[in-house]
Amino acid sequence: MSASFKVGDAVRWNSEAGEIHGTVVKVHTRDTEFMDRHRPASKDSPQYEVKSDKTGHLAMHHGEALKRVN
DSSP states (O other): OOOOOOTTOEEEEEETTEEEEEEEEEEEOSOEEETTEEEOOOSSSOEEEEEETTTOOEEEEEGGGOEEOO
8 A cells, every 4th residue: 555645745756857856736536637648546546746846847646656755
């Protein structure tokens, strides 16, 4: 089971550009469209919308891809 995050949590994740630090801005618990792509989500497997601290860009990931930043 993946970690659970809430809005405002500081997290980090890996991307093609390297490790990104950011903040959870929304938790999706139902299937949604994000950047013109279908993103499956549920209460048991939410998708986390995250905002990069450096660029302000948004991304969406399942909990397995995110690590909590202390």
